[in-house]
Amino acid sequence: MKKYFINSELKISTVTLLFIMTLFLIITSLSLKSHHDNLKNDYIKSLGAIAQRVVAKDPKMEKEIIPLITKEVSKEEAKRGKAFLKEYGLTEDLENQLFPYVSTTIIKNSYSIILIFIFMASILFVLNYFQYSFFYKRIRQLTIAAQNVVEGDYDIAINENLEGDFSKLAISFNSMRGIIKSNLSELGLEKQFLVDLLSDISHQLKTPLSSVILYNDIMVTKELTHEQNELFLLNNQNQLEKMNRLIKNLLKLAKLDAKAIEIVKxxxxxxxxxxxxxxxxxxxxxxxxxxxxxxxxxxxxxxxxxxxxxxxxxxxxxxxxxxxxxxxxxxxxxxxxxxxxxxxxxxxxxxxxxxxxxxxxxxxxxxxxxxxxxxxxxxxxxxxxxxxxxxxxxxxxxxxxxxxxxxxxxxxx
CATH class of the missing domain: 3.30.565.10 (Histidine kinase-like ATPase, C-terminal domain)
Incomplete structure (x- = not known):
């Protein structure tokens, strides 16, 4: 994992995510506190109304009812109380609207949860958008640069100043671009060299070859003396030797220029x-x-x-x-x-x-x-x-x- 944290983008996104999670924890804690305060308030309202009515009916119950409200009831008492209310249709399956005070708190808490969700989802959506748009923008730059290389434009370089894998990718791409440019340039020079070599061979062989053909035609079509034949043959021999030296030297030069000869030092x-x-x-x-x-x-x-x-x-x-x-x-x-x-x-x-x-x-x-x-x-x-x-x-x-x-x-x- 450590090797991926050299990327500044990952560091920034990690810090941002921790900040958002901390913000979410704080907002949730505040929402729960508000929820608890509302529950206590509804608890006080509901039990206060009940206690007031009981005391109005029987004033002697005033001193007994307050301790019952503030102390924790036993499991047995809770069970009997639940069974008592069930006889009148008051169960957890009853609709929220039929519970006085509590229904308002439930509605408020539902809205609070929805608002928190919308708020956090919006932040995460915006963060996700900017983060990936940043990555895709750099990827598009690489794509455009690669297309330019394919089309023969090698002047566009990818500049990456941040530390990380994208910078390494940009450096590798620029290096590859330079190598391709150099190789194509060398291929062009080699092609031009071959064109020049063939042109030189053609030009240099033209005169001696024409001379050999001319003297050979004369010897074939004309009746010449022995001395004339010997002279023409000697001339042809000289021209052939010259062509032989020329071709050998051109081949040597071509191999040297093409680095096709191994120099053993x-x-x-x-x-x-x-x-x-x-x-x-x-x-x-x-x-x-x-x-x-x-x-x-x-x-x-x-x-x-x-x-x-x-x-x-x-x-x-x-x-x-x-x-x-x-x-x-x-x-x-x-x-x-x-x-x-x-x-x-x-x-x-x-x-x-x-x-x-x-x-x-x-x-x-x-x-x-x-x-x-x-x-x-x-x-x-x-x-x-x-x-x-x-x-x-x-x-x-x-x-x-x-x-x-x-x-x-x-x-x-």
Whole structure:
């Protein structure tokens, strides 16, 4: 029972009910007192009239009759008196109107009981009305708010300042409203993401696919030399490889954005992850005549998914190789302090303008200063998603014809 008395409404109704019951007890007590006074008055009137008539008939009975009126009679005397009156038809079954004086008292008492009942019933009715109208008003507010949520309006909140279960219900409803709004918003973003993804895939595949179809039709319908066939086949192979890379990267990005990939983190050497990333690009760096320099001062253990973080580093380093002229270099630095672990990747490439910097992590974006035309423009977007999945932040600073620096910071808390 104690757990229900945290509700202020129950406390108020209990106190009000106790007050009404006390008032009812007082009114009833006053009514009974009035009833007793009327009975005594009628008793005096009735017996006084009888005594006066007896004394008028026989004055000698005056001294004997008063003690008989004031003292309590015995059971035997009461029984004989009742039998005596019965001989004259005076019994409790006789109509009230035939009893002098008593009938008036009975009528007054009946009216008093009816008035008390009407008064108390009115108070209880008014109290019941206000109490339940108060509850139903709050229930209607919840109902209206729920209907608004169903109709897509999430701005109406239920405000409850009183202590108790209604306040808990209002808090739970507001929490549910926020969760539904958040979930629908996420669904809308996911839907828009799928629309954008399909649009991007369609747009990016259109050119290489058209090229493959065109060259294939030429080879089928025209008589070509062996060298021409080999050239067309080589072109088709390049376009197919480009489409293959594009589709794989788009699928990776889609899974990362949809959080459909489980990042399995383990405490491992971050130095080793960077070395493996550099090794996987060794042939590309030799081909581009770009030197990769890794300045490591200490061995740093970091909680990360090795394969996915390698993917992020490889995309950034590969971007630097693609946009750095032969003879250039890419420098990697690794540092750690109590607040964060930081990886810096800096190249001496062509750089980017201030207009390009805010957009380089967008899918399929290519900087205006980029000299290569075969880049897909999706690798940096994948890297950003992987780094953020490791509680990291990636920043970029760049100057045209000087180079670009990527600063990757992994927060420790």
């Amino acid at each position: 383990e405490e491992q050497s971050l130095n080793g992850t960077l070395h493996d990333s550099i090794d996987s690009l060794e042939s590309r760096s030799i081909e581009g005549q770009v030197k990769i320099i890794f300045n490591e001062k200490e061995e740093i253990e970091f909680n990360h998914d090795v394969l996915w973080l390698q993917e992020a580093f490889i995309n950034i380093i590969k971007n630097g190789i693609e946009h750095t002229a032969p003879g250039g270099s890419i420098k990697l630095m690794l540092m750690e302090n109590p607040l964060y672990t930081r990886v810096t990747i800096e190249d001496t490439g062509e750089g980017m303008t201030e207009i390009d910097l805010p957009n380089i992590f967008k899918r399929f974006y290519k900087a205006k200063t980029a000299k290569r035309s075969d880049s897909i423009g999706i690798g940096l977007s994948i890297s950003k998603s992987i780094i953020e999945a490791h509680n990291g932040i990636i920043e970029v600073r760049s100057k045209v014809n000087i180079g670009t620096k990527f600063i990757i910071t992994f927060i420790k808390f």
